[in-house]
Amino acid sequence: MTDEATTAGVHKEGSQMINDESNKEASPSEAAARDAAYWANLTRSLELGEVPPEARNINVSGRRQTSPLQGFGRMWQKSYLVVLSGVEATPQEVIATWKEEFQSFWPEGNHYYGPLTGIAPGDVALLNLSMPGKLTMSTGVLVLYADEESFTFMTPEGHMFAAFITFSAFKDKDGNTAAKVHVLLRSNDPVFEIALGLFGHRKENRFWTHTMTALASHFGVKNPTVDIQLVCVDRRRQWRNAGNLRYNSALRSAAYMVASPVRALRKKSPRR
Amino acid sequence: MAANGFVADVRHMGEVAVVDLAGDLDGSAERLLDKAWEAVGDVSVVVLNFSAASYINSTGIALIVGLLGRARVKKMLVRAYGLTDHYREIFEITRLSDFIEMHHNEEQATARP
Numbered sequence: 001m002t003d004e005a006t007t008a009g010v011h012k013e014g015s016q017m018i019n020d021e022s023n024k025e026a027s028p029s030e031a032a033a034r035d036a037a038y039w040a041n042l043t044r045s046l047e048l049g050e051v052p053p054e055a056r057n058i059n060v061s062g063r064r065q066t067s068p069l070q071g072f073g074r075m076w077q078k079s080y081l082v083v084l085s086g087v088e089a090t091p092q093e094v095i096a097t098w099k100e101e102f103q104s105f106w107p108e109g110n111h112y113y114g115p116l117t118g119i120a121p122g123d124v125a126l127l128n129l130s131m132p133g134k135l136t137m138s139t140g141v142l143v144l145y146a147d148e149e150s151f152t153f154m155t156p157e158g159h160m161f162a163a164f165i166t167f168s169a170f171k172d173k174d175g176n177t178a179a180k181v182h183v184l185l186r187s188n189d190p191v192f193e194i195a196l197g198l199f200g201h202r203k204e205n206r207f208w209t210h211t212m213t214a215l216a217s218h219f220g221v222k223n224p225t226v227d228i229q230l231v232c233v234d235r236r237r238q239w240r241n242a243g244n245l246r247y248n249s250a251l252r253s254a255a256y257m258v259a260s261p262v263r264a265l266r267k268k269s270p271r272r
Numbered sequence: 273m274a275a276n277g278f279v280a281d282v283r284h285m286g287e288v289a290v291v292d293l294a295g296d297l298d299g300s301a302e303r304l305l306d307k308a309w310e311a312v313g314d315v316s317v318v319v320l321n322f323s324a325a326s327y328i329n330s331t332g333i334a335l336i337v338g339l340l341g342r343a344r345v346k347k348m349l350v351r352a353y354g355l356t357d358h359y360r361e362i363f364e365i366t367r368l369s370d371f372i373e374m375h376h377n378e379e380q381a382t383a384r385p
Contacts (some may be wrong), residue, residue, distance in 0.1 A: 035327050036358055042365045067367045068337055074339045144366065145330035150299075152330035152364070164366075166336045168299065184334050233341040 014167045040122035046142055046156050051113045051126050058141035058256055059249040060126055063156035071162030072241045073193035075234035078183040080208040081227040082216045083176050089219055091169035091177055098167060098179070098215060099151060105214040107207055114143075121146050131250060133198070135257065139249040141165075158247030160192045160200070161185040167238025179215055181208050186238070189245040191239065192213040201230075279324075280308035287318045288382045294324035297332030305335050309342065318343060319381045321370070323354030333366050340371055349373070353381040 002160045010093055048060045062164070068075050084094065098105070099119040103112040107121045107130075114125035123143040139160070141153035150168035163185035183204075187193040209226045216224030245251075278301040278311045281292040289312040295301075297316040312318055320336070353375040355363065375381035 032307065035329060038329065039362055040365060042361050065365070065367065069340060069371045077338065145333075147329065150329065150331065164330065164337065166330055166334060168331065170299075182331070184337055223381075233338055236345070255295055257289060 007010060017027060025228065035147075035232045038145050039122060040142060040144050043122070043142075046124045046140065048124050048126055048140065049115060050116075051122055055111065055126055056128050056136055056138040056253070057126055058254070059158045059247070059252055060124065060138070060156055063140075063158060065142045065144070065154040066157055066159070066162035066188065067154065067164060068162050068184050068186045068242060070157075070244075072189050072194060072238055072244055074232055074237060075184070075186035076188050077229075077231045077233050078185070078208075079227075079229045080181045080202070080205075080212050081193040081229075082180075082221070082224050083172060083174075083178045084216055084219050084221050084224075087175055087177055087219045087221060089177055091171060094169040094179055094215075094219070095149055095151070095167070097171070097218065099146070101218070103219070105211045107210045109137050110207075117145050119146055119151055121216050131253075135250065137250050137253045138256070157188070157244065158249040158252065159188060160195070160250065162244075179212065181212065183208075184233075188241075189248055190242055191248055191251065195250075200218055278320060280304050282308050282311040284313075285382055286313070287315050287327050288319060288376055289313065289315045289346075290319045290321055290378065290382065292321045292324065292327070296327040296331045297325055297335065298374055299331040299335075300325065301332060302335055302365065307341070309339060309368055314346065315348065317349045317382070317385060319378070320350065320352045321378065321381075322352060322356075322359060325354070325359070328359060333362065333368070336368060337366075340368070349385055351381045 045062050045064050046060055048057065051057050102114070102119060106112065109130035111128040112125055113128070115123050120142055125141050125143070127141060129137045129139065140156050142156070143151060144154040144164070145152040149170065150166055153165040155163045162179050163183055166182045168182065169177060169179045181193060187196045205228055209228070212226045213224050276294040278297060283290045283292065291312065292307050340350055350371065351373040355374060360374060363372065363374065
């Protein structure tokens with residue numbers, strides 16, 4: 001190993017160098033307390049609480065959460081931004097409303113079954129999502145992080161995406177409050193990768209465009225425009241994760257639907 | 273929440289680049305982290321030093337995941353040190369620990385692969 005040969009530094013304007021004493025005000029252990037309350041506790045697998053009887057509850061409990069690193073397909077970074085022009089609401093107020101009424105902004109036919117208390121770190125929610133062919137896909141999310149200006153979901157094994165999905169609100173450069181969904185994802189397995197290429201991106205874009213439009217309309221924005229950014233971060237597929245297919249929630253949900261008459265008959269027939 | 277300015281310094285030690293991260297790693301750090309990544313150049317190992325990181329939110333973690341994606345494209349190994357127990361736990365829950373080697377100090381983190 002050679003001695004330090006080159007140094008390149010990048011700093012926010014007015015900020016101090018890393019080795020300045022001014023940057024040592026907060027030790028890492030002190031600072032940890034500053035964000036600790038916003039993060040979910042360490043969990044090896046997801047456990048879903050009570051859900052309504054009408055919900056289709058499979059593919060969540062016992063599954064591990066996944067980040068884009070555990071997925072199969074190309075890594076994409078997507079963002080959906082809407083500026084709440086002329087709206088007085090602060091970013092904190094927008095996020096509070098978004099957390100409270102999360103489901104109401106979604107397109108019809110899609111359901112988010114989370115705790116009644118709202119969206120908090122460590123919560124696990126069940127999703128019933130409308131898919132092509134009248135399939136209802138059952139999957140879920142873990143609330144990985146939640147503070148006053150943002151919250152983030154992580155998806156379980158078997159979800160169509162291995163992803164971080166972050167919802168945030170902030171003041172833009174013109175002083176308007178803006179809301180944003182930022183998704184970092186890989187499809188979870190080869191079947192979802194094919195589906196993503198065929199129709200998944202379009203469906204995903206429609207889903208979040210609807211959501212952001214509904215959110216903006218809720219705050220009184222007329223004819224909101226949703227700005228979509230799509231960047232491929234890594235074009236290569238992770239073939240070592242092709243075996244994620246065994247958890248595929250669409251295939252499992254389809255099998256569950258096909259078997260539902262058999263389950264109904266079993267329930268009706270008296271036990272011997 | 274976000275209060276302290278973010279700083280990313282890059283030091284080259286042969287085939288290893290050490291990125292010293294200080295301050296708040298949140299969404300506002302994206303541009304500076306991108307610049308730091310450009311300064312990393314073509315090395316075989318990138319070491320992220322979190323010793324002076326004072327705050328990390330989920331957007332900051334997503335930025336790190338993005339860096340890992342870019343490192344994979346260039347077949348670079350990514351290591352980290354200076355993580356408190358709290359941040360080690362965050363790396364566990366976000367499963368970054370599956371892809372980042374975590375070390376206790378710079379000497380270990382910059383050792384030849």
